[in-house]
Amino acid sequence: MNEILDLWYSESLAEDAKFSIRIKEHIYSEKTPFQQIDFFNTDTFGKFFTLDGLIMITEKDEFIYHEMITAVPMAVNPNIKNVLIIGGGDGGASREILRYPTVEKVDMVEIDERVVRLCQKYLPITACKIDNDERLKMHFEDGLQFVKNSKEGSYDLILVDSTDPIGPGEGLFTNEFYNNCRRILSDDGILINQHESPYYPSYCKEMKRAHSKIKSNFPIAMVYQFHMPTYASGHWLFGFASKKYHPINDAKFEKWNDFKIKTRYYNTDLHVGAFMLPSYVKEELDNS
């Protein structure tokens, strides 16, 4: 704890609600052509960083988000070989997916190289595989353009690990983007989408917007939830979309367990439980 300076970071959850963390040190701040990036150090959460003032990940709970974005599709199709990550500049999604020996190639498309370089410096806990695993190829370009230019059926898995749909992430929540994702996925391809949150109105609106677009582009479009305490409301969602796999009925849990990958949040029982949504969330999604 910084004993002299009583310095608090706050994130607005609604106009009249906020979550605040006491800061030991404001480690670094930079304004790139895309966004403002800030790194902080704290007691309870370790280091964390923000983009345009919103928490991206903290050292304390990044494992929850990154296990849930990767282990769920890997348990549904343990033969995934070619992966595309859109966003995910902190490197956590690439770190987790590269734990699977069956994964042969990961293309990571991050529009802002500075996010990646700064995470390598300040958050090696998530960025550890960048420049450090020959299966991982970095592309510092726009995700929307990248999927437009990719060939049909190139990927078995796309992880849309984007920021909220304001700022540089905005183009990713469009019909054009999801339509291209479907096109470049193989026949047994899976898309996992950062799907926002059902509780606070502004997040719920984005959840519905994303879901309605994914529903209209994929025959199977479901949603799973997890507890992410440093995100607004702590109730966070991923969208699961695919051309043919049902995320529970087609899951191959035995094969996933055979990977013997040690996880701290995910397990194959929780996989099933995560798709069992509260009634009010189901209603919002059905009406999206």
Place this chain on the structure above:
Amino acid sequence: MNEILDLWYSESLAEDAKFSIRIKEHIYSEKTPFQQIDFFNTDTFGKFFTLDGLIMITEKDEFIYHEMITAVPMAVNPNIKNVLIIGGGDGGASREILRYPTVEKVDMVEIDERVVRLCQKYLPITACKIDNDERLKMHFEDGLQFVKNSKEGSYDLILVDSTDPIGPGEGLFTNEFYNNCRRILSDDGILINQHESPYYPSYCKEMKRAHSKIKSNFPIAMVYQFHMPTYASGHWLFGFASKKYHPINDAKFEKWNDFKIKTRYYNTDLHVGAFMLPSYVKEELDNS
């Protein structure tokens, strides 16, 4: 929104983390022999009240907590007739349990009558059944003494809807209390316990303390989770303990659905999912 006064209520989650709500009006404040009670009005959360500065319920999300504390045991044993509520002065648990026509008698034991009377005045959304349903009998006394003096096998269900184990709720997190709960439950009796939260260290400690005591007093002692955004971390737990019923294998979902009770959070799929805990939570509970 109070346009003139920029007034914020904050709840500390850890020494260096807090959740804050902007207040339209501080409606009422009273110090009773047991605790300080405060009522507030807000835009996003409607009205809420605190005991000794900690949020008990808000109008926006009380339904989550109260459905989860009542619907889960009612789906496991839809023949529950005699219910004991310990705490629950806001009335939400009694409101929900009295929706079941099979429930014949509810004893509600709240140590602080002022909580009940003030909730009747300021939070009729939860307190609506108090003095308004002849099946409900109020007892303004100490819960620990009440269970000591109750006869063996008197209840089919005990809901421990207590505050955190500091202040007046402290005696409820003891071996003596849980031992008496077991004694006064019928052979097919169920105990549901406010079980705290796994994320922030001080809450996790209390979760483990409660669970270790319940485990040593009941042959079946499991835990289920839900998303409660206005509680610390948003990740909250109830303990499910019983003499013979397994909360999933013995559940009678068809019978629960036959009640045709409209819920906004609970559904019978979510019932199953709620028991599927993250690995780190399972480990903490196993080591408690």
